[in-house]
Amino acid sequence: MIRYVLRRLALLAITLLITSAVVFALTQLLPGDVARLILGREARPEAVAALREDLGLNLPILQQYTDWLTGFVTGDWGRSFISGSPPIRPLVMERLGNSLRLAALTLMISVPLSVFLGVIAGLNENRFIDNAISVVTLSVVGLPEFVTGLVLINVFALGLGWFPASATAPPDASIGDWIRQLILPAITATFVLMAYIVRMTRAGVIDELKKPYVRTATLKGLPRRTVIVKHVLRNALLPTITVVALSFGWLIGGLIVIENVFSYPGLGRLMTNAVERKDIPLMQAVVMVVIFFFAIANLIADVLYALLNPRIRLD
């Protein structure tokens, strides 16, 4: 098991190295000269040349990459191109904190709810309740986030006034406060995630119910409740772990629409801003952070899966 984790960690390092090269290469392909971009179209050629020299843009491309990578690993993420050229790291870290808070709340709502609905659906395969759950979750996921988000804002923020329409969660806010702030975007994200997790859980339950060990458990004389909770769910929920991990990656970097609808300062919005302004160092940093969390979430999911599955753990 320890060897398994070590091997997965080594693979994680390799994954990050390769993606960093890809990210760097892609940003190099963007059109336009960076120095001219920063200084503006009216800048004198000498000033542009001086800035190019200053930014290290004249160095060989491989050295630029290694410089950027060492900088990134040692915590020097460079400065943003936007006016005032603030250092990138604190900016990204602040946004990361916001994204993590929203992701955490979303998972706390969506995972128990979806797993519950999935289990109910799976246990009642093709009956009314199963069909009802499928129809509802699939209709909700079919609606774009800006529609569900705006409906929630209209009803609960503007109409009933229970929650704020735009979400901000300062780090020093109390827990109750930030849950109140984040509940509407979290519910919007839950609507998107729910269908996947429900489907996965439902399929897992249906699959496991067909296996002979369930008959063994029943014919031992165990009450139906024990058969389901102890024997079936123990195995049926394993694949769901992977789906949840993938969702976590999406929650960190992919909530662009939701963050915009609720004007929430998360990583997704930071990324769109960086792209709009061709702020290359910022883009690189955000993408690397998102990829890092994506990979870590997957690693944790795989290790958890192996820990809960003796067939892998004790292989």
Add this chain to the structure above:
Amino acid sequence: MNDHTPIIEARGLSIEYQIGRAWLNALHDVSLTIYPNEIHGLVGESGSGKSTLALALMRYLANNARVSAGSILFDGTDITHTPPDRMRHIWGSQIALVPQDALASLNPSYTIGEQIAEIGRLHLHMNANIALSRGIEMLRRVKLADPESVAARYPHQLSGGMQQRVTIAMALFTQPRLLILDEPTTALDVTTQAVIVDLFRELIRDTGAAALYVSHDLGLIAQLCDRVTVLYGGEVMASAPVQDVFKRPVHPYTISLLASLPRPVNPTSGMETRLPTIDGVAPSLAGRPHACVFAPRCPAAIEICHDEKPALESINGEHMVRCHRWREIVAGSLVIDTSPTLIQLDAQPEGGKVLDADHLSKTFRAGSMFGRLTGRDGIRAVDDVSIHINQRSTLGLVGESGSGKTTLARLVVGLETTDDGDMHLLTAPLNPNADSRSRDELRHLQMIFQNPNDAMNPFMCVGETLARTLKRLAPEPLTTDQIDARITELLQAVRLPADYATRYPSELSGGEKQRVAIARAFAANPALVVADEPTSALDVSVQSVILNLLKDLRRQQGASYLFISHDLKAVAYLADWIAVMYLGEIVEEGTAEHVYTPPYHPYTEALISAIPVPDPTIRSKQIRLQGDPPSARDIPTGCRFHTRCPRKIGAICETDTPPYQDAGDGHFIRCHIPVEQLALLQHDSPNPILESQA
């Protein structure tokens, strides 16, 4: 008659399944009674309803099933309509099931100890510690070595035989009054099966329980059961004491089934035998005849059999039979021909060598980088094995699972590449790797797989499958007309109607699929066909059809076979030369008569002794191999068989490699015991393969 009350009784039981909107009869008017201390055998082919009946006796029905008539009485109490939440006080405490597939029947995520202790906590209200130690005691009772460590392990960490013992220990935990054993040894090796069956016999006698033993293996039923019920198409064909069923069968189905069992037959030279077979296929749930269900396949069917359903009648109070013509059969005025057919062999020139494989070796390296670098973890599947096959002859390869027989076959067809050794096909050197073999080499070497369901592309109809092989392998390109003509010819050769060319695999029965697989193998006139357990996935009544077909094709096409099977009788029927493998090595080879009669290798002796004889009056001798074969990762020193050998003579077996002794006529035995002495030791032992001919 028995004076005490039956433990379980089914009276005129009918069960229906809902398929789509229709309700189809799975069981019709089934009656069955089991008394304490009695082992009742239930025989039937797939689709006969035997599993449905076995579970119905526990009042366990599928969601889409219902009892449409009759009743089930457990211990005198009617449980026909008892709901599951009341049945669960009986399940696991008074009625227990030993399932077929032990690994799938155990929860992969809990330890053996937890899964067995659960029963004690539930039914006997034990606390966790006591339940676990009682569980360990049960594991010891089913003769598992080191039960404490077994209890701490997970199902996938045990061998098949150990998993099956665990399910037995679980079933016996509460000393149930009724045990339902649903093909509990079908997935095991004969040697393991023999040990498990001994265990059943002993434990069932000890507890005084009643048992229902479901199996398709007539030999096993004959050896184990007191009374037998034969099920066909959801109806009881016959039910009688075991002696009556096997020695005085009355129903045409029972008679034909017993006659079709593969066995060695040695006709005069120049002749070949064919087993009697049962034509046709068992009816599907939707297609059961309204009159006698067996009539369409019955050799004795007359008009009334197709018009009217016969009643289940009693011959003498003990023997029940459902047949319109039983009186004629009992009186002897109707005799169903069960003698093998003799076929005159054409005089053929002495064939040359088809395959020479010399000193083949194959070691599988485990996947890990560490293992590969250090050379550890190697599995020596085949170790310096030589085989030779002549034209129009058959080499039979036998051995337990893990003996390397399948790997050897894969080396020959080039699916695995040899590490060492060389092969000649028709005296020309043969490339070890299938990918780099020429069209001719591929054409000459064809394979038939064990499971016909997995060996065919489900999206290609039979004609397309055969056409593809013809296009790829025919020596010269064929026109479309030629291909169509050849397909018709091939289907005819495997006795399938020509219109089967347009059928898809899902529209064929198991036996029909295997016939298509055989037609495919013969499409391009091969020289050698490798058949890996081609009959073991098929029903008993179909096995003899396939074996006969293989014999016919050998005669007509002049092909040779490398025939691999764990069924020593099927091998004896088809093969003229037999090699016995153990842990990657051939331990004995020779003609069928030599290998199956003493003197033989102690391992061959144990294999033969483990075969259950389909004759309750013959008890095979009790040579039992304890434990599983050692892992090929860690092959014992000296004689590889010494760790399990019942005839081990001393330290020499552990230290020295045994000589490959020449017993004459090409018969070789790899053993330290001199051939003459083996002959003396073994001469008085009954031979289940040869004696069951009668």
